[in-house]
Amino acid sequence: MAFRATILTLYPEMFPGFLGQSLSGKALLRGDWSLETVQIRDFATDRHRTVDDTPAGGGAGMVLKPDVLAQAIDQASPEGDARPRLLMSPRGRPLTQQRVRALAAGEGAVIVCGRFEGVDQRVIDARGLEEVSIGDYILSGGEPAAMILLDAIVRILPGVMGNVLSGVHESFEGGLLEHPHYTRPQVWEGREIPAVLTSGHHGEIEKWRLAEARRLTEERRPDLLGPQPETK
Numbered sequence: 001m002a003f004r005a006t007i008l009t010l011y012p013e014m015f016p017g018f019l020g021q022s023l024s025g026k027a028l029l030r031g032d033w034s035l036e037t038v039q040i041r042d043f044a045t046d047r048h049r050t051v052d053d054t055p056a057g058g059g060a061g062m063v064l065k066p067d068v069l070a071q072a073i074d075q076a077s078p079e080g081d082a083r084p085r086l087l088m089s090p091r092g093r094p095l096t097q098q099r100v101r102a103l104a105a106g107e108g109a110v111i112v113c114g115r116f117e118g119v120d121q122r123v124i125d126a127r128g129l130e131e132v133s134i135g136d137y138i139l140s141g142g143e144p145a146a147m148i149l150l151d152a153i154v155r156i157l158p159g160v161m162g163n164v165l166s167g168v169h170e171s172f173e174g175g176l177l178e179h180p181h182y183t184r185p186q187v188w189e190g191r192e193i194p195a196v197l198t199s200g201h202h203g204e205i206e207k208w209r210l211a212e213a214r215r216l217t218e219e220r221r222p223d224l225l226g227p228q229p230e231t232k
């Protein structure tokens with residue numbers, strides 16, 4: 001069964017957005033994955049179709065109502081749906097390639113996009129929503145975050161990337177950032193491609209790439225190499 005994404009949002013017209021282009025767009029047309037949106041507002045029960053209310057305890061902004069959101073979740077993901085229920089949230093566990101791989105190996109995902117100040121905590125608890133963050137900054141809504149999550153998932157689904165080999169050498173896959181890339185022309189603005197890459201010595205090329213990957217990782221992301229000795 002193809003990967004099935006269901007997005008709960010107040011802005012379904014934002015989808016598929018950029019996911020409708022390029023590799024993910026072609027894969028969507030082929031049926032390698034599917035995308036369904038659910039308008040949360042359709043589950044509001046009052047005349048004004050209200051989805052939010054003021055925060056208990058006071059303060060700025062509005063909060064997504066638990067009753068309306070729960071109705072939307074229950075219809076989108078009835079009991080027996082094995083897909084994880086995710087909530088895009090800056091308070092969530094930061095997304096990693098490891099989590100992306102695990103999600104891509106599953107049946108799909110039900111993804112709730114927050115708006116305003118966020119969603120009522122009780123619906124997070126009652127429906128077992130897993131909060132997922134795409135980084136330490138605040139977006140105005142969960143939709144772009146959900147698209148980024150799906151982009152990362154879809155590109156590694158079976159059949160989506162033409163060249164099966166790209167993907168295995170990438171940043172993070174081996175716990176390292178990727179080595180630099182070069183292509184023709186051989187000399188550009190006086191800068192040459194490193195000689196080893198055009199030497200034809202595959203062993204030497206692999207050695208160089210690994211050394212470059214280690215150098216870049218140490219320089220830019222020592223946190224990826226594990227706990228570092230105290231320097232103080």
Ligand code: SAH
Pocket residue numbers: 087088089090091112113114115116117118119132133134135136137138139140141142143145
């Ligand atoms: N008041 C909240 C931020 C709300 S931003 C707080 O301080 O935690 C509105 C919505 O945008 C959130 O409910 C969430 O769905 C989405 N969002 C914002 N930043 C995000 C991030 N870094 N990762 C994932 N989702 C995010």
